Amino acid sequence: MTEHEGGDQLELIPALARSRARAARPPSARKPAALTEDHPVARVLVDVPLAHLDRPFDYAVPATMAEAAVPGARVKVRFAGQDVDGFVIERAATSEHTGQLQPLRRVVSAEPVLSPEIAALTGEVAARYAGTRSDVLRLAVPARHATTERQPPAAAEPIQTEPDASGWQPYAGGTGLLDRLAGGESPRAVWTALPGDDWAVLLTEAAIATAASGRGALVCVPDHRDVARLDAALTARLGAGRHVVLTADQGPANRYASFLAVSRGSVRIVIGTRAAAFAPVHDLGLVAIWDDGDDLYAEPRAPYPHTREVLLIRAQATGGAAIVGGHARSVEAEYLLRTGWAVEVAAPRDTIRERVAVSVTGDSDFAFERDVRAGSARLPREAFDTIRVALETGPVLLQTPRSGYLTRLACDRCRTPATCANCQGPLRVVSAGRPPECAWCATPAIGWKCAQCGGQGLRAPVLGDRRTAEEIGRAFPGVPVLTSSGDKVLAEVPDKPAIVVATPGAEPLPATGYSAVLLLDTWLLLARSDLRAAEEALRRWANAAAMVRPVSEGGRVLVVGEPTAAAIQALVRWDPAGFARREILERQSAHLPPASRVATMTGPLADLEPAIEALDAPEGVEILGPVPVYGDEEAARFVVRVPRAAGPELSAALSELQSQRSARKLPHVRVEIDPASLD
DNA sequence: GTCATGTATCAA
DNA sequence: TGATACATGACC
Numbered sequence: 236m237t238e239h240e241g242g243d244q245l246e247l248i249p250a251l252a253r254s255r256a257r258a259a260r261p262p263s264a265r266k267p268a269a270l271t272e273d274h275p276v277a278r279v280l281v282d283v284p285l286a287h288l289d290r291p292f293d294y295a296v297p298a299t300m301a302e303a304a305v306p307g308a309r310v311k312v313r314f315a316g317q318d319v320d321g322f323v324i325e326r327a328a329t330s331e332h333t334g335q336l337q338p339l340r341r342v343v344s345a346e347p348v349l350s351p352e353i354a355a356l357t358g359e360v361a362a363r364y365a366g367t368r369s370d371v372l373r374l375a376v377p378a379r380h381a382t383t384e385r386q387p388p389a390a391a392e393p394i395q396t397e398p399d400a401s402g403w404q405p406y407a408g409g410t411g412l413l414d415r416l417a418g419g420e421s422p423r424a425v426w427t428a429l430p431g432d433d434w435a436v437l438l439t440e441a442a443i444a445t446a447a448s449g450r451g452a453l454v455c456v457p458d459h460r461d462v463a464r465l466d467a468a469l470t471a472r473l474g475a476g477r478h479v480v481l482t483a484d485q486g487p488a489n490r491y492a493s494f495l496a497v498s499r500g501s502v503r504i505v506i507g508t509r510a511a512a513f514a515p516v517h518d519l520g521l522v523a524i525w526d527d528g529d530d531l532y533a534e535p536r537a538p539y540p541h542t543r544e545v546l547l548i549r550a551q552a553t554g555g556a557a558i559v560g561g562h563a564r565s566v567e568a569e570y571l572l573r574t575g576w577a578v579e580v581a582a583p584r585d586t587i588r589e590r591v592a593v594s595v596t597g598d599s600d601f602a603f604e605r606d607v608r609a610g611s612a613r614l615p616r617e618a619f620d621t622i623r624v625a626l627e628t629g630p631v632l633l634q635t636p637r638s639g640y641l642t643r644l645a646c647d648r649c650r651t652p653a654t655c656a657n658c659q660g661p662l663r664v665v666s667a668g669r670p671p672e673c674a675w676c677a678t679p680a681i682g683w684k685c686a687q688c689g690g691q692g693l694r695a696p697v698l699g700d701r702r703t704a705e706e707i708g709r710a711f712p713g714v715p716v717l718t719s720s721g722d723k724v725l726a727e728v729p730d731k732p733a734i735v736v737a738t739p740g741a742e743p744l745p746a747t748g749y750s751a752v753l754l755l756d757t758w759l760l761l762a763r764s765d766l767r768a769a770e771e772a773l774r775r776w777a778n779a780a781a782m783v784r785p786v787s788e789g790g791r792v793l794v795v796g797e798p799t800a801a802a803i804q805a806l807v808r809w810d811p812a813g814f815a816r817r818e819i820l821e822r823q824s825a826h827l828p829p830a831s832r833v834a835t836m837t838g839p840l841a842d843l844e845p846a847i848e849a850l851d852a853p854e855g856v857e858i859l860g861p862v863p864v865y866g867d868e869e870a871a872r873f874v875v876r877v878p879r880a881a882g883p884e885l886s887a888a889l890s891e892l893q894s895q896r897s898a899r900k901l902p903h904v905r906v907e908i909d910p911a912s913l914d
Numbered sequence: 915g916t917c918a919t920g921t922a923t924c925a926a
Numbered sequence: 927t928g929a930t931a932c933a934t935g936a937c938c
Contacts, residue, residue: 279938285915292938315916315937332938897915898935 268338271301274326277339280354281314281321282369286893289367291324295336304339307347307354309379311340322349322372346384348376348498350515352553357513359548364908365834365889366538374534375513380491388499389476396473398444402437405429408580416444416521416556423550423577425568426560427811430591430781431748431790434560435461435468438523441558442504443472450520450555451503455511455542457529458740460724465506465525473504481507481514509534509542522546523558528565528767528774529740533911541909543567562781562811563774566822569815570829581812590785593792593807614710614795618753621793625751626714626732628789633707633736634779635755644671644680645762648690652762653683658859659825660874660913661764662693674764675874675913676859704736719743739775748784750791757796757803765912766827769802770818776806826857828909832882833874834889835913837864838904840871846904850892853877853884865914874913 278291294312296304304310308323318340330336349357349372357371364371398417403409406426415422428434442452456462462480469478479493479502496502500517507514509532524532524543532542543559550557557577559568571577596617614622625631644653644662653662653671660675662683670679671693684691708716711734719725720738728735728745735743739760760772776794784790796803805814823830836843840861847858852875860873877885889906896904 276938281938283915283937285937288915288937294938312938316918317916319915330938334938336938900915900934 268297268299270338271296271298273301274328276327276330276336277304277310277323278325278327279310279312279321279339280324280368280372281312281319282372283314283319284367284369285897286367286890287895287898289361289369289894293327293330293332293336295338296326297338300339300342303342303345305345305347306351307349308345309343309348311343313337313340322354322376324349324351324354344379344381344384346495348379348494350498352519352549353513353515355552356545356549359552360540360545361538362890363544363548363886364538364540365886365893365906370537371540374536374540377490377494378487380488383488383491383495386492389496389501391501391503392477393449394443394446394473394477394504396443396446398440398447400440400444402432402440405432405582405586406580407583408578412558412580413440413444416441417447419448419450419520421520421550421554421556423557423571424559424580425564425572425577426558427564427579427581428560428562428781429582429587430562430777430783430809431785432781433468434525435465438465438525438558438560439468439472441521441523442469442478445521445556446504448520450518451516452505452521452523453511453514453516453519453546454506454523454525455509455532455546456506456525457531458508461525462507469504469506476502478502478504478506481505481511483508483510512542512545519549519553519555521556521558522550523560526561526563526774526778527559527568528561528563528770530771530911539907539910541911544909547571561774562777563770564811564815565774566770566815566819567829569812569819573819579812587809589787591780591783591790591792591809592786593780593794593809595794595796595798595803595807597796597798618755618793618795619710621751621753621791622711622734625749625789625791626711626734628732629730629747629750629784630728630733630735630745632742632749632752632779632782633734633755634739634742634753634776635736636739636759644693646685646688646690647692649685649688651685651687652764652768653680653693654686654825655680656683658857659827660859661766663764673862675862677862704734707734707736737779739779742779742782744782748790749782750784750789752780752783752792754779754792754794754796754806757794757800761800761802764914767912769800770815773802773805773811773814776802777811780806826876830879831876832879832885832908833876833910833913834885834906834908835872835874835910836904836906837870837872838902839869842902842904843871843873846892846896847873849895850875851888853881853888855881856885
């Protein structure tokens with residue numbers, strides 16, 4: 236031990252003393268608090284929003300704080316003359332800093348709320364999304380609640396329940412997956428759930444299997460209804476208190492209590508929405524995400540990380556297992572299979588055929604014409620018949636999208652959405668009297684020709700009257716008609732004949748499933764002006780269709796739409812994997828994610844142009860734009876894309892750009908990597 | 915972001 | 927010469 240007394244012991248290179256008034260002040264002017272002898276340096280992540288200050292700063296640890304200033308503790312420190320919040324990430328014996336260290340101002344709490352794993356994770360997520368760690372920390376660590384913190388931690392009890400792999404039996408590699416989890420191994424799987432299967436039960440068993448190996452599990456689901464379903468499944472198997480729920484809207488006390496139960500290791504099975512993705516689960520052995528294509532997983536706060544990416548980063552970093560599950564398959568999940576990062580867990584075709592039968596009926600003008608005479612102007616004859624027959628045995632689901640999506644132009648002959656000849660972006664009408672433009676690169680679509688059928692006419696899909704529950708009710712007098720949509724989601728459906736009209740994602744699940752599921756207005760979902768329109772449509776249809784009873788019990792799915800559309804064909808064949816494979820090839824040739832890594836830069840054009848100029852982008856970069864931002868007069872947007880392999884380089888270049896800009900006090904430019912949508 | 919410092923500019 | 931404005935760079 237060679238420590239000296241007083242506050243100057245950390246002046247490692249005093250020769251570099253600066254002329255700043257603060258440093259020049261005589262030492263007697265400040266009270267040099269006695270420092271602790273053991274590891275007197277605390278490395279602190281300070282909560283400042285500036286990109287160029289996004290790194291740890293060293294502080295001296297006063298003797299009075301020696302015990303409390305543990306790694307992970309919240310502290311208050313003096314930074315640039317003001318008190319700011321921070322987290323201790325490390326205690327060290329010495330500092331690299333050449334000046335004098337400020338002492339920690341206060342240890343807010345000795346509770347180590349930022350574990351080393353999560354501290355590292357926030358760094359990786361910030362780097363991946365070209366954001367700041369302090370922004371990511373805000374997502375990762377909930378606000379403190381002092382009263383809650385005073386409650387003593389509950390004892391951690393090991394989970395003795397044996398996993399039941401029978402639900403995974405129908406899947407090739409299913410029971411093997413559970414066995415490996417229970418055996419302490421770390422398989423990584425893309426799981427395509429069978430229609431009719433209770434995904435919550437299967438994920439519950441996966442979590443229990445992981446627990447059987449003495450490890451923790453973290454499962455993210457899109458929304459509250461899914462949380463409730465998974466919560467119920469876990470409670471049914473383990474009883475209350477063996478798992479914990481983390482969501483954003485729990486209220487400060489509840490949220491912090493749940494968080495503490497996890498961070499203190501009292502509970503090691505964690506479920507929740509995207510807010511749970513950063514949960515500091517002890518000995519994390521499994522991360523799982525259900526229906527990863529759901530756009531609720533896109534974090535709306537900077538730096539806009541996606542739950543799936545956060546979980547995969549964690550699996551990679553901890554060497555744990557991962558399950559990416561859904562009825563449909565996202566192109567990102569397909570990419571995990573292509574690269575060999577994960578293996579497929581799916582049911583054989585015969586099993587699928589036993590579960591679900593999907594047929595399609597056209598909604599051409601001819602069919603409508605004929606159906607007017609059949610008594611229903613709104614439903615094709617076959618749909619009408621299907622509903623009538625199915626109502627004899629149980630509830631029928633009609634899924635119909637809400638109107639009001641931003642629609643893109645389509646070929647007026649074959650209805651294929653029109654893409655830009657230059658960059659494959661969606662075409663849309665900017666103003667009357669001007670040719671349509673690409674929404675990404677603003678190239679006017681002059682002399683456009685449909686790639687599918689060679690047609691040369693463009694049409695804007697016009698929203699017709701929405702089918703209303705009333706109209707349906709008139710067609711089926713005496714049958715109760717229930718609606719479920721956006722703000723008014725129906726919780727339950729009686730297990731008897733009824734018609735449920737629901738918007739995608741708001742479909743209630745009857746105890747024994749629907750006797751029929753009808754997917755209406757499918758062209759509307761497909762016409763959305765989004766590069767994911769078809770993938771998203773199939774996901775929504777599959778989720779609704781999966782609620783149908785098995786074929787053997789008369790369950791039937793009918794799609795009303797264009798039979799040649801790829802997404803509809805994939806649904807009819809129930810082949811989400813094939814669709815994802817095909818989709819990924821198309822994205823590849825169009826230089827779209829996930830084959831490419833895309834970033835958007837948004838802000839006033841006067842700020843964007845120098846930013847683009849200063850961006851030290853990797854080889855092979857394409858810069859598209861600027862394009863005016865819909866609904867914002869001031870703002871414009873550039874799209875920057877690189878081959879997938881150059882993604883980390885692009886992130887680094889954007890981080891560097893943000894650093895330089897913040898150091899030079901230039902106005903903020905919003906950077907979003909892998910944006911949920913490019914509209 | 916704040917703060918302190920340096921330089922430019924101008925009225926007195 | 928001092929007051930003021932603005933740019934710059936450090937921030938532990």
